[in-house]
Amino acid sequence: MTRAKKNIPPGQKSDFTGEKAEWLDSFKDTILGAGRDEIRAEYTDIANRFVLRYGYDLPFSDNVVGDPTLNPPVIPVAVTEEEKTRREEIRATLRTKLSNWYRTRYRNKKANGAALKQILGAMQGMAGNAQRPRRKAVLAMYWKLHYEERVKPAFDAMWANTKDSVPITMRVSMMQDYVRSCWEAESEEFKKGVEDQCSRVHEEAMKKWRAGRLGESFTAEEYNDALESMEDVVIPLADALAESVFSDTAEGAISKMWAQFDHLGFTATEASITRYGNAFFTTPEQVHLSRKGPVFAQGLIAISLGNPY
DNA sequence: TAGTGGGCGATTGAGGTCCC
DNA sequence: GGGACCTCAATCGCCCACTA
Numbered sequence: 001m002t003r004a005k006k007n008i009p010p011g012q013k014s015d016f017t018g019e020k021a022e023w024l025d026s027f028k029d030t031i032l033g034a035g036r037d038e039i040r041a042e043y044t045d046i047a048n049r050f051v052l053r054y055g056y057d058l059p060f061s062d063n064v065v066g067d068p069t070l071n072p073p074v075i076p077v078a079v080t081e082e083e084k085t086r087r088e089e090i091r092a093t094l095r096t097k098l099s100n101w102y103r104t105r106y107r108n109k110k111a112n113g114a115a116l117k118q119i120l121g122a123m124q125g126m127a128g129n130a131q132r133p134r135r136k137a138v139l140a141m142y143w144k145l146h147y148e149e150r151v152k153p154a155f156d157a158m159w160a161n162t163k164d165s166v167p168i169t170m171r172v173s174m175m176q177d178y179v180r181s182c183w184e185a186e187s188e189e190f191k192k193g194v195e196d197q198c199s200r201v202h203e204e205a206m207k208k209w210r211a212g213r214l215g216e217s218f219t220a221e222e223y224n225d226a227l228e229s230m231e232d233v234v235i236p237l238a239d240a241l242a243e244s245v246f247s248d249t250a251e252g253a254i255s256k257m258w259a260q261f262d263h264l265g266f267t268a269t270e271a272s273i274t275r276y277g278n279a280f281f282t283t284p285e286q287v288h289l290s291r292k293g294p295v296f297a298q299g300l301i302a303i304s305l306g307n308p309y
Numbered sequence: 310t311a312g313t314g315g316g317c318g319a320t321t322g323a324g325g326t327c328c329c
Numbered sequence: 330g331g332g333a334c335c336t337c338a339a340t341c342g343c344c345c346a347c348t349a
Contacts, residue, residue, distance in 0.1 A: 043316095097338080099316080140341080143321065152322090159323095175322070176339065 016101055019064065023053070024101065031102045043102070047095040051075075056090050138191075141198045142183050151182050 016024055027046055054064065055073025064071075078084045143151075155178045183191070 093339095140320065147322080179321090 016097075019068070020054070024050075024098070027102075043095055043099045047091055047098055050094060050098070051091060056087055138195050138198050139180060139183055141201075142186075142194050143179055145194065145197070147179065151179055154178075154182075 024046070027042070030042055052075075053068055053072070055075055057073070058064065078087055155175060158178070159175075
């Protein structure tokens, strides 16, 4: 039984929808055009404008009725320290929300670029320039290792009693608070064990990362594994390159076959890449690869394996 | 050179929708 | 029905620019 499509995006709803989302969207060009040095000022500026437009008391997830400029909020001068603190906290939260909102939409890669991410990840891994591994925060390690047994039963019970009285968007922050309180209640010995594990995992990851950067040669097994994973992404990429190249222009998106767009260039490039692939791989490897995809793809795989950048 | 501030990307589990 | 995919908020480590 298939449900009727409602054209509603998956996932939880954003705090900024409707008129607010449209208004924030009007700053798109400003955000996209801002350099690293300017972006922080832009976020702050938009947060300031947001407060002037919607006030401090409108819940983030709510929208005003009608045009907010026709009935602007009345914001009296904050006379008490409490009120000043409250406003500062609202502005800080708002600024974080706004920066996340803009980054997610305009400054980060699109989430649905999973296939591209896989291709780039495989290529990075082969080239030995994968991102430096990050040390997992001790709380994150605790969460990962012990959430199910030490936190979840109690948190689930608490959430069941609370969820009808608070917005769903509170859930994550409540969970984070709860995990933190559980962590703080653990014994010093237990905490040290988790911290040690963080260090061990990070050291191990760093060891592998450094080895890759130093250009240590692959073992036969690692080479073969890498080759297999490259086939999954490079061969479809080779097909895609040969089939269609899309180009965004001011006049709108146009689609052209690369081979049609620049026939001489395409033919010369294809021949060069293919020659390189033939020279790079042994005959048995060529036979193995040719069963899986076009000869052109062998050249692309060879370039990825052969460039030590 | 050391310290600081802040942007960015990764991360977490659950909830919501869509598709098979 | 169940898995895939995407979203949410807030935190943290990393990195870089800037300042003293």
